[in-house]
Every structure is written in C-alpha cells, then in structure tokens.
Amino acid sequence: GNILSPSFPSNYGSGLSCIWIITVSESSYVQLKFNSFDVYEMDSPVCTRDRLEVSSINPHEGTATTSLGAYCNTNPPKGPIESLWNMLRVTFITDTTISAQGFWLSYRGIQYQVDIQLNKSLTSENFSFKDHISFCILDIHFRLFAWLG
Numbered sequence: 449g450n451i452l453s454p455s456f457p458s459n460y461g462s463g464l465s466c467i468w469i470i471t472v473s474e475s476s477y478v479q480l481k482f483n484s485f486d487v488y489e490m491d492s493p494v495c496t497r498d499r500l501e502v503s504s505i506n507p508h509e510g511t512a513t514t515s516l517g518a519y520c521n522t523n524p525p526k527g528p529i530e531s532l533w534n535m536l537r538v539t540f541i542t543d544t545t546i547s548a549q550g551f552w553l554s555y556r557g558i559q560y561q562v563d564i565q566l567n568k569s570l571t572s573e574n575f576s577f578k579d580h581i582s583f584c585i586l587d588i589h590f591r592l593f594a595w596l597g
C-alpha cells in the first residue's frame with residue numbers, strides 16, 4: 449500500500465499529528481520504501497520542527513514500541529526501513545511554521561525466510577534457541593539482508 453502526507457504533492461499543513469499503523473501477517477515484517485521525501489527542518493540534525501517517526505510495535509507485549517528513527521530533510525531515510533515485528537507505526541508531526549511537500553511511501557509485508565545452513569552455524573556457537581527464538585530469527589533476517597546488499 450501507500451501512505452502520503454496530507455495534501456501531497458502540495459505542501460502539508462501546520463500543526464499536524466497523524467498516525468498510521470500497518471499490520472501484516474504474523475510470519476512477516478513490514479518494509480517501507482520512500483518514493484518522495486521532503487519534510488522541513490532548517491538546520492538541526494535531530495528533526496525539531498517537522499518530523500516523521502517510525503516505530504516497531506511488538507504485538508506480543510501490548511503497545512511496546514521500538515523507535516526505528518525520526519526523519520526530516522537534515523536526516524532523511526537512507527534506504528528501506530524494516531520493522532522488528534509484524535506491526536509498524538508511522539507518525540507525522542508538524543510545527544506551526546514553514547512546511548514542505550511531505551512524503552510518499554510504499555509499504556509491504558515480507559515473509560521471514562530462515563536458511564537451514566544459517567541455523568546450523570548459529571547452533572554450533574552455543575546459541576540458545578529456547579530462550580531467544582524470536583531474536584534469533586531476527587538476527588538471521590538482518591544478516592541475509594546485509595549479504596544481499
């Protein structure tokens with residue numbers, strides 16, 4: 449699917465606070481890709497004026513969230529953003545001054561794929577699957593993506 453900032457491709461308004469929650473099937477994670485990004489910030493690298501925040505929501509722990517980043521023109525997304533679990537929250541907050549065009553992002557769910565050879569190399573390092581199964585799968589996932597570039 450797609451998420452666009454209000455009024456895109458015209459400039460977004462001031463004083464906005466928009467929240468989108470994306471949920472995909474349990475065996476998948478969410479991937480965001482930005483087709484267009486223009487969120488106003490004058491000079492701060494930490495996005496103090498207008499900002500787009502992306503967080504993972506852990507559906508197994510109520511509303512527990514993990515921040516994946518806060519983005520604006522001085523700190524734009526540098527590539528696809530991927531959730532840690534199957535729920536992702538996108539929050540768009542704007543202040544009362546200057547605005548810009550905003551953003552257009554596409555999202556999709558991607559099924560986890562665990563390679564059996566990777567499983568073997570992990571177990572040989574005394575990794576405990578009993579206690580850390582979800583983190584283990586996550587680790588494999590990120591390694592795969594690092595290799596694939």
Ligand SMILES: [Ca+2]
Pocket residue numbers: 462488497498542543544545546547
């Ligand atoms: Ca603004």
